[in-house]
Amino acid sequence: xxxxxxxxxxxxxxxxxxxxxxxxxxxxxxxxxxxxxxxxxxxxxxxxxxxxxxxxxxxxxxxxxxxxxxxxxxxxxxxxxxxxxxxxxxxxxxxxxxxxxxxxxxxxxxxxxxxxxxxxxxxxxxxxxxxxxxxxxxxxxxxxxxxxxxxxxxxxxxxxxxxxxxxxxxxxxxxxxxxxxxxxxxxxxxxxxxxxxxxxxxxxxxxxx
Numbered sequence: 001x002x003x004x005x006x007x008x009x010x011x012x013x014x015x016x017x018x019x020x021x022x023x024x025x026x027x028x029x030x031x032x033x034x035x036x037x038x039x040x041x042x043x044x045x046x047x048x049x050x051x052x053x054x055x056x057x058x059x060x061x062x063x064x065x066x067x068x069x070x071x072x073x074x075x076x077x078x079x080x081x082x083x084x085x086x087x088x089x090x091x092x093x094x095x096x097x098x099x100x101x102x103x104x105x106x107x108x109x110x111x112x113x114x115x116x117x118x119x120x121x122x123x124x125x126x127x128x129x130x131x132x133x134x135x136x137x138x139x140x141x142x143x144x145x146x147x148x149x150x151x152x153x154x155x156x157x158x159x160x161x162x163x164x165x166x167x168x169x170x171x172x173x174x175x176x177x178x179x180x181x182x183x184x185x186x187x188x189x190x191x192x193x194x195x196x197x198x199x200x201x202x203x204x205x206x207x208x209x
Contacts, residue, residue, distance in 0.1 A: 002192035022202045023195025026117070027124060029097040034105045041065065041169060042107040044073040044118045045083070049141050054113050058132050059083060061165050062111065073103050073118060101125075109172050111165070114151055120191050123183040128172040129157040132165050155179070156186035 001024045009019050043062055045055035062070050063084070072083035075096075080086035089099035100118055104110070110122040110129045122129050131153050140146040153159055156179055160168035172178065187193040195201055 002188060002190045004190040005192075020201070020205045021192055021195065022205060023192035023198035025198050025202075026097055026121070027191070027193060027198075029101050030121075030125060031101055031105055033107075033125060033127075036106045039068040039108050039173065040071055040106050041068050041109050041111060042071045042073055042103055042122075043083075043111045044116075045078060046113040047075055047078060048138070051079070051082070052113075052138065054132070054135060056082075057162055058111065058113065058165065061162060065166055065169065071103065071107070073100065097121075108176075109169050111169065115153060115157055119157065120187070123154075123156045124187045124191060124193055126180060126183060128176050128179065129183075130165070130168050130172055131157045131159050132162055133159050134162050154182075154186045154190060156183040 002021060006016075006019045006021055010016055041062060043058060045059070046052055059072075059082075070084045072080075072086045074080060074083065074086050074088045076088070076090040076092075078088070080088055087099065087103050089096040100121060104118075104122055104125050104127060107122065107127050110119065110127050111132070112119050112129065113132055113135065115123075115129065115131060119129050119131070133153065135149075135151055137147040137149070140149075158168055158172055158179060192198065
């Protein structure tokens with residue numbers, strides 16, 4: 001998508017001449033943020049091959065924020081009955097990104113365990129993102145290589161611990177512009193948001209292959 005992807009691929013030995021920055025078409029789904037009553041905290045649990053304890057710990061911590069509405073953005077395979085105010089989308093369905101953006105359009109702060117696509121969408125929409133960093137090594141599908149799972153968190157997100165999670169959320173609500181410039185840089189370098197027509201760039205790569 002962006003310059004950061006290219007740098008990572010080159011670090012792993014891929015030749016520069018075979019790497020093309022195209023941006024991504026997912027940002028075509030963006031829409032303006034909406035005015036709304038109260039404060040909405042959107043939590044997007046980490047999706048794994050099973051439910052993970054970190055999700056439950058963050059969920060329980062967020063429930064102590066009595067003056068805010070907690071909305072949980074889930075995808076297929078996650079149990080809505082386990083979470084507060086769940087909104088579910090399926091990544092194989094054409095309305096998946098539209099549902100994600102609809103949720104984000106009324107979000108005041110977004111909370112996750114890893115940034116992922118949903119966190120990047122939030123940053124593009126200039127919404128503060130808070131990431132609870134604590135993560136306990138675990139397999140994925142029995143694959144022990146995931147014990148060393150690479151969890152890079154960008155400078156566009158506010159990193160915190162479980163203990164300080166709610167305090168950090170309140171701090172970001174009070175200072176929503178603190179990481180605005182960092183979010184802008186992340187959106188360019190990792191999301192390729194500055195590419196004017198990603199679809200045309202992707203087509204060029206295919207046609208010239």
